[in-house]
Amino acid sequence: MAFARRQMLTRVGSALLGAGAAGGVKMAHDALTGDDPLPFYGGYASPIHRDRSTPPRSAQVDVVWSVQTTRNLIALTFDDGPKPNWTPEVLSILDDTRTPATFFMVGAHARQHGGLVAGRLARHEIGNHTWRHRDLARSSYEEAYEALARAHDELTKLSGREPTLLRPPYGHLAGSALLAANEFGYRVVLWNRQMLESRYTSDPPGLVDYVVGSCTPGTILLAHDTGPADRLVAIRGLAAMIRGLRARGFEFVTVSELLAERG
Structure with a gap:
């Protein structure tokens, strides 16, 4: 080589x-x-304000994949909605099983389809998934801030609660996105387990077995309530996953409730 x-x-x-x-x-x-450095200030890589004199709002940004705990707690999360396929179906399953979840919503979708979730969010939590699901790792600070701000306002209007969590689209981060998240006091929430729908399109029960068997205390589990058709494999198996995890002794909580375990 x-x-x-x-x-x-x-x-x-x-x-x-x-x-x-x-x-x-x-x-x-x-x-x-690629040895040429990206711009030191400005651009998408820098976590420092362009003027080099404006300090970040706070001293740190919390980025989490999971929570270390001995309690059998799990946070079920859904990305990219709300949209007609398949947010109402997911909410109905969660209602039937009395399961709380955290929905990382896209602001533009919330504006267009907010009626789908009206009156159905009491036990659930909403997090920011940006305005139009554009890659924050390719956004300047100004672009990232606008994407978060527009979604923040729309989600606050929709739920009556200000979001405190950010999940970046695709899980992609850059310094600019962390700097923008800092301005809102957000905690950045990634995941340590996810639905692997495309691997189980011909074996739906296998996906249920995988999810039930692989989750551990403090897991943040990624799912989606809209998107390509293969995600229906997970949605159709969702109730069975919930039953299976509860049979293993797991309790479902929102992400914020899970994060509270850290003290």
Whole structure:
């Protein structure tokens, strides 16, 4: 691998001799390795305000995948809704099984389809999943802040409660997104287990067995209440997953309730 890399650098460097041998090889090396730094301030990588004098709102941003606890607690989370496929079905399953969950909602979807969840959120929690589900890892601070702010306002209006949690689309983060999350005092919530629907499209019971068998105390479980058709594998097996996890002694809580276990 190292020999092939040197060969490539030599070939590219030779092609750039017109710009000077040493300079050409350096340019080729930087292009291949990405050694040129991203902008120090501004852009999507920097967690520092562009003016370099405005401090972050608080000293830290909490990023969690799961919670360390000895109690058999699990937080069930749903991303990307609300939308007609399949938010009402998910809510009905949760109602029938009396199961709380945390919904990371897209602000634009909440504005368009808020009626789907009206009066059905009493036992549930809502978190921010940005305004239009654009990748925060490719957003400047200003873009990330606007995406969070618009969704924050819409979700507050919808639920009557200000969201305190952020789940970045795709689980992608950059310094700019962390800086924007800091401005809202958000905790960033990722996950340590997720529905693997595409692996079980021909074996739905296998997905139930996988989820029930793989969750551990303090798990944050990722699911979706809208999206491609393969996600129906998880939704149709949701009640069985809930029953199976309860049979193992698990109690379902919201993400914030789970985070409270850390003291």
